[in-house]
Amino acid sequence: MKLLISTFIVCLIYCILLLGAENQLEVGALVAIAFVASVVGKKTGFMDRLAVAVSHRPGFPATASVIGVLVMMVVFHNSHFALLMLATVLIYSIVCLGLNIQFGYVGIVNFAGAAFFGIGSYTAAVLATHTAVPHLLVLLIAATISALIGSILIYPVLRTRGHYAALVTIAFGILFRNFLEVNDTLGGPQGLKIPPLTIFGWNLSNGLEVGGVELSFYIPYLVIALVLLIATFRITRNLERSWIGLSMDMVRTDEIAASTFGVNIAYWKIVAFTLGNFVAGLAGALYGMMTAYVAPNNFTFADSLILVSIVILGGIGNPWGIIPAAAIVVILPEKLQFIQEYRFLLYAIVVILILLFRPDGLLPRRVRQYFPAGKAGGKE
Amino acid sequence: MSFDIFLQYLLNGLMLGVIYAIVAVGFTLYFGVLDVIKFSHGDILMVGAFAGLTTYIGIAGTFESPWLQLLVLVLVSLSIAAFLGAIIARYLILPLQKAPPINTLLVTLMLGLALRELVRLFYPNGSNPKPFPRLLPSDGIAIGEFILRSDSLILLATGVITILAVQRLITKSKVGLAIRAVAQDSETARIMGINFRQIVLITFMLGSALAALAGLMNGLYYNEVNFSMGLLLGVIGFSAAVVGGLGNFYGAIVGGFLFAALQTVGAVLLPAILPSVPSAYKDVFAFAVIIIIMGLKPTGLISEKSSERV
Numbered sequence: 190m191k192l193l194i195s196t197f198i199v200c201l202i203y204c205i206l207l208l209g210a211e212n213q214l215e216v217g218a219l220v221a222i223a224f225v226a227s228v229v230g231k232k233t234g235f236m237d238r239l240a241v242a243v244s245h246r247p248g249f250p251a252t253a254s255v256i257g258v259l260v261m262m263v264v265f266h267n268s269h270f271a272l273l274m275l276a277t278v279l280i281y282s283i284v285c286l287g288l289n290i291q292f293g294y295v296g297i298v299n300f301a302g303a304a305f306f307g308i309g310s311y312t313a314a315v316l317a318t319h320t321a322v323p324h325l326l327v328l329l330i331a332a333t334i335s336a337l338i339g340s341i342l343i344y345p346v347l348r349t350r351g352h353y354a355a356l357v358t359i360a361f362g363i364l365f366r367n368f369l370e371v372n373d374t375l376g377g378p379q380g381l382k383i384p385p386l387t388i389f390g391w392n393l394s395n396g397l398e399v400g401g402v403e404l405s406f407y408i409p410y411l412v413i414a415l416v417l418l419i420a421t422f423r424i425t426r427n428l429e430r431s432w433i434g435l436s437m438d439m440v441r442t443d444e445i446a447a448s449t450f451g452v453n454i455a456y457w458k459i460v461a462f463t464l465g466n467f468v469a470g471l472a473g474a475l476y477g478m479m480t481a482y483v484a485p486n487n488f489t490f491a492d493s494l495i496l497v498s499i500v501i502l503g504g505i506g507n508p509w510g511i512i513p514a515a516a517i518v519v520i521l522p523e524k525l526q527f528i529q530e531y532r533f534l535l536y537a538i539v540v541i542l543i544l545l546f547r548p549d550g551l552l553p554r555r556v557r558q559y560f561p562a563g564k565a566g567g568k569e
Numbered sequence: 570m571s572f573d574i575f576l577q578y579l580l581n582g583l584m585l586g587v588i589y590a591i592v593a594v595g596f597t598l599y600f601g602v603l604d605v606i607k608f609s610h611g612d613i614l615m616v617g618a619f620a621g622l623t624t625y626i627g628i629a630g631t632f633e634s635p636w637l638q639l640l641v642l643v644l645v646s647l648s649i650a651a652f653l654g655a656i657i658a659r660y661l662i663l664p665l666q667k668a669p670p671i672n673t674l675l676v677t678l679m680l681g682l683a684l685r686e687l688v689r690l691f692y693p694n695g696s697n698p699k700p701f702p703r704l705l706p707s708d709g710i711a712i713g714e715f716i717l718r719s720d721s722l723i724l725l726a727t728g729v730i731t732i733l734a735v736q737r738l739i740t741k742s743k744v745g746l747a748i749r750a751v752a753q754d755s756e757t758a759r760i761m762g763i764n765f766r767q768i769v770l771i772t773f774m775l776g777s778a779l780a781a782l783a784g785l786m787n788g789l790y791y792n793e794v795n796f797s798m799g800l801l802l803g804v805i806g807f808s809a810a811v812v813g814g815l816g817n818f819y820g821a822i823v824g825g826f827l828f829a830a831l832q833t834v835g836a837v838l839l840p841a842i843l844p845s846v847p848s849a850y851k852d853v854f855a856f857a858v859i860i861i862i863m864g865l866k867p868t869g870l871i872s873e874k875s876s877e878r879v
Contacts (some may be wrong), residue, residue: 298671345864352606352672356811357863363804364856371849490800491682501675531690537683540660544676548668 192242197253204257205264207524208271218523220267223303250509251422258415262408272407274477274520279414281515285499286508287468288422290498293506293554294434295461296441297346298355301362302496307369307468307488309473314381314483324386328474335470336463343462347455362493369485380484383477386410410479417475421468425508437461491533498540504550514551573715580721582833583826584790587728590825591783593813594735595776597821599811602772605662605673608819610780611679611803613650613657617781618701618794619688621646625702635704642704646785647778654777655770663769681803689796690710698795701788722785731782732822735775739818747773752816799854808859814869823870831855 203223209217228489230236243250257273265271284306293299299305314329316322320332345357370378386409428434439447440457479485499518504509522532543550592614599607624645625638632638661680666675689695703721735847739745750758759765787802788794809828813820835851862870 281675298674342860348867349863350867352600352815353811353863353869355606355671355674356808357860360805360856360863361809362799364853364860367852367856368850371847374595407767452730490804494678494682497675498679505655531686534683534686534690535677537686538601540679541676544668544679545661545664548672551818567866 190242190246190402191245192238193249193253194237197257201257201260205261205281205518208274209266209268210524211463213525213527232493250534254512255415255419260411260412261433266404268406269405269407272405272411274523276407276411276414276479277412277476278512278519279418280472280479281496281499281519282512283414283418283421283472283501284469285496285511285515286418286425287465287472288496288500289465289506289508289511290428290437290461290468291465292424292430292500294441295458297462298358299459299465300355300490300493300497301342301365302469303488303490303492304362304365305335305469306473306476306492306496307365307483307485308338309377309470309475310383310487311369311381312470313474313477314383315375316386317478318381321386324478325388328471330465331474332471335473336467336486339463339466343459343477346462347458358536362490366485366489369488370515376484378485380482380486382484383481385481386475386478392508407479410475414479416474417471418510419437421471421485422508427485429506430506433457433460495533495536498536502543502550503542504552504554507550507552507554510550510552510554571714573713576712576715576717578626578833578837580717580725582726583831584721584728584829585832586826587725587732587789587828588783588786588802589805589809589828590732590822591728591779591786592641592802592827593809593821594732594818596800596807596810597813597816598748598772598776598779600816601818602748602769602814603656603662603666603757604664605670606677606807606815607657607662607776608674608677608803608807609657609684610677610806611799612681612684613656613777614780614784614787614802615688615794615796615799616653616684616784617646617650617777618784618788619692619699619796620649620781621785621788622699622701622794625704629702634785638702639704643782643785644700646781650777650781650784651774654773654780654835656779658770658773662773663766664756681799685799687797692796695796698793700833703789703792703793706791720789724790727782728786731779735779736818738775744768744771746819795857808856811861812862812866812869814871817871820869820871827870828855831858 203219207216207219212220216290227236230239258279261275262272265275284302287305288302290301291299309331312334313327316327316330317324342357342361346354349357369375375381388409428437436447436452438459439450439452440454495518499511499514502518503512503514518536522528522535528535592610595610596606599610600606623633624642628638628641632641657677657680661676662673665676672748703720705723707718707720709718711717737745737747745756747763747768748771749773750761750763751765755765758768783802783806784794786798787798805828806825809824810821811824812827813822813824832851832855835854836848839846839850839854
């Protein structure tokens with residue numbers, strides 16, 4: 190427990206330093222430290238000890254992460270940029286959790302992740318501009334619409350396999366982007382403005398003051414993102430641990446064997462695909478409202494590839510891997526300005542290297558563990 | 570629609586069809602010998618086109634004759650692409666042979682992204698479209714309002730001849746025999762004394778050179794190249810190959826022309842039937858039809874046959 194708490198505190202301080210670092214040299218040094226620390230940790234067996242400690246207290250990482258985000262929120266209470274980044278990491282994690290259900294559990298690779306994210310944003314933009322639907326409901330409607338539009342693809346996705354299935358989602362992603370570019374009612378290439386999120390008459394983008402301290406207007410978005418992330422994460426995780434996850438795993442690993450055991454392949458594929466798109470649309474709507482602006486250029490094929498690469502970088506099928514992977518992918522290019530321009534190139538190279546040398550990602554998915562260590566055989 | 574506009578669309582459709590078919594044939598070759606999708610194909614095409622452009626800038630002062638310039642440009646561009654193709658096969662595709670197919674797909678997708686970004690960032694002024702030189706004669710025969718330009722005719726003929734030549738190469742030559750043998754059963758082919766690795770490399774060189782040729786044709790036809798041209802052309806080529814039936818040579822050609830026809834029909838018919846829909850929706854229409862075809866014929870129009878792949 191001591192080990193866990195001290196590690197948590199070190200990580201938290203590190204994250205705060207990284208988010209707060211202003212000049213390039215500091216950031217560079219911090220990144221180098223993290224790299225060295227991870228290598229040293231691996232060599233000295235510290236990582237293994239940590240893994241054992243975590244397996245004794247399976248609830249710890251979740252609680253710690255939530256506390257960590259809240260502490261960072263307090264530390265950066267009036268720094269817009271740091272909070273925006275933090276919220277972006279959370280939102281990207283939500284999308285990738287959705288993709289993880291599709292890719293990691295039933296094995297449908299969705300190369301149109303950015304498109305479903307975009308459907309969420311655009312729906313939110315249209316609904317919030319032209320209707321008086323309460324904004325929290327808009328989030329849900331956007332997610333539902335994303336899932337519904339995704340269901341157009343279900344028939345071809347179910348019928349095809351492998352490369353043929355990949356084509357279906359790739360074609361859809363490009364179709365969607367082309368559609369937005371030429372559609373004038375949706376703003377064409379210029380995109381649309383989105384009014385800020387308003388909850389019960391409270392405009393979230395106005396900023397707020399608590400006890401004389403001015404708080405950034407990103408804080409409410411961050412809190413909403415955190416709540417949504419916790420909900421999504423719990424669903425994903427429980428899905429994995431339940432018989433549903435077991436059926437999904439079976440669909441992914443061997444369809445023929447699964448069907449001989451009476452697992453309804455089509456059913457689970459539909460469930461996973463729809464759920465994933467729902468989650469992506471939800472995140473997209475929130476992201477759109479936070480940035481107050483959508484344009485087709487944010488939903489290109491390259492963005493879809495980045496989402497897929499987060500899932501791979503984190504370790505396919507492991508929801509825990511996604512959050513650090515999303516943090517790396519979102520924060521590093523923003524922080525290291527000289528990377529900004531080269532980020533797509535860098536992602537591409539990193540993913541190629543990972544697939545060549547460590548195809549399981551940063552935190553590989555483990556074999557199912559229904560009982561945390563120590564509890565399986567009664568008391569320790 | 571008047572006759573000359575119809576001819577204009579027909580020629581345009583045929584041009585696109587030939588280019589798409591050449592790209593799709595590349596996908597088919599790779600899938601045939603190794604059962605992999607090399608998704609960086611479109612970006613190899615773009616690299617080929619840029620290599621051609623660079624060569625032209627380098628030699629424009631040395632040679633006067635446009636034909637000679639064209640010859641050097643084609644040779645350099647095709648060799649660079651072939652070399653690149655061999656490197657990719659050697660260091661990315663062959664090591665991943667045992668990995669799940671999705672890994673190969675992703676690696677090559679990412680490689681395509683990397684190539685695209687490299688050109689955008691490091692080619693001088695690479696993020697803007699670049700004019701491609703007009704090297705072919707542009708005089709033409711007038712048919713009513715429509716002028717059949719000789720450069721279009723030359724490009725069209727080149728495309729058709731290339732496809733026929735590749736078809737001959739695969740069905741009639743010794744190398745083609747080896748490629749088909751590997752495609753059919755690589756284990757047995759190896760036992761029979763075929764150098765598997767060499768055949769794979771040759772196939773990838775051939776496919777990449779074809780991609781570069783398609784890139785040059787595209788550049789010469791539109792007189793413009795840009796760093797992202799490979800993405801759309803690659804996706805279209807892939808769609809064409811998949812719709813035709815992966816691994817099937819004739820399927821790839823059918824798919825290429827089908828996609829071009831869909832785009833042309835989309836551009837002509839959509840505004841005619843629904844006046845509110847502009848012709849800019851042609852790609853949306855084409856990709857939508859592709860998705861529908863995939864739903865109806867999940868393994869392509871001419872479905873994969875294990876006995877005859879290439």
